[in-house]
Structure formats: structure tokens, C-alpha cells
Amino acid sequence: MELKLIGKINNTHGFKIDIDEAYKEALTAMDGFGHLIVLWWANQMDNPDMRKIMATEKPYKAGPDTIGIFATRSSFRPNPICISVIDVKGIDYNRGIIYTSYIDAEDGTPVLDIKPYYPCSDVVRETKLPEWCAGLPSCIEDSANFDWSNYFNF
Numbered sequence: 001m002e003l004k005l006i007g008k009i010n011n012t013h014g015f016k017i018d019i020d021e022a023y024k025e026a027l028t029a030m031d032g033f034g035h036l037i038v039l040w041w042a043n044q045m046d047n048p049d050m051r052k053i054m055a056t057e058k059p060y061k062a063g064p065d066t067i068g069i070f071a072t073r074s075s076f077r078p079n080p081i082c083i084s085v086i087d088v089k090g091i092d093y094n095r096g097i098i099y100t101s102y103i104d105a106e107d108g109t110p111v112l113d114i115k116p117y118y119p120c121s122d123v124v125r126e127t128k129l130p131e132w133c134a135g136l137p138s139c140i141e142d143s144a145n146f147d148w149s150n151y152f153n154f
Contacts, residue, residue: 011107019096027093035117038084041110042075050076061153062132
């Protein structure tokens with residue numbers, strides 16, 4: 001079985017996802033969803049050396065000195081599959097475009113899948129994080145005003 005890329009991230013004039021012609025019909029009935037889950041391939045970080053990285057030195061200022069790659073949101077992974085939750089600003093069904101205010105993927109990044117965001121299965125009311133994650137915003141809406149430079153070491 002092979003992966004089928006369904007579209008690409010387009011960050012040239014704002015943020016949007018361009019869906020390939022063959023998959024435009026899959027957008028049917030997306031009206032009303034305020035957020036989507038986007039799975040994408042970190043193709044710009046995909047090389048044999050980066051796939052071998054299993055731990056890294058302190059990417060988070062308050063984090064441990066060494067951290068396993070599965071404890072990060074890094075695109076350095078054995079399979080560089082990434083996930084983003086996006087807000088939906090609009091959908092052009094005829095052209096196959098999903099408009100959003102932001103997605104943390106580079107222009108041209110291949111999109112693997114899109115799923116609707118359902119609070120009944122995607123929200124965890126009582127979550128637990130390690131102590132070094134204390135102070136992170138509690139929701140995506142608060143992330144826009146968060147000073148990320150005080151959190152990361154890069």
C-alpha cells in the first residue's frame with residue numbers, strides 16, 4: 001500500500017490548503033466545522049540522517065537536558081508525519097481550497113489527510129503534562145499571544 005498525498009500547504013498569500021482535483025469531492029459537507037485536524041508530511045526534514053534521531057539536547061528551556069523525540073512535536077522523526085489543528089476561515093469547494101489563519105507547515109508541504117475536529121473525541125478535559133511544560137497556553141486561541149521565545153531554545 002502506498003500513501004496518497006491529497007494536497008499541499010500554500011503559504012504564499014496567507015495560509016491555505018490546496019486540495020488535489022481527485023480529492024475535492026471529499027470536502028463535501030464540511031460547512032460548519034470551525035476547526036480541522038491536518039496530517040502532513042515534513043518533507044523538508046525527511047532524510048535518512050534525521051530519521052535516525054531518537055533524542056535531542058534540550059529543545060525546551062525548562063525541559064530535561066536530553067529528551068526523546070516522541071516527547072517533542074519536532075518534525076525529526078522516524079516517519080516525519082506531523083499534525084496541526086487549524087481554524088477554518090472558509091472553503092472554496094469549486095477550487096478545492098481550505099483557508100485558515102495559520103498552519104505550522106512550510107509552503108509546498110504535502111498533506112496526507114484532513115479530519116474534522118470533534119470536541120467529543122479531541123478535547124481532553126483533565127490533561128496531564130510534565131512539570132517542564134507548566135505555563136504553556138491552555139488552548140490554541142491563547143497560543144497566538146504566547147511568547148514562544150521564552151519556551152524554546154532555538
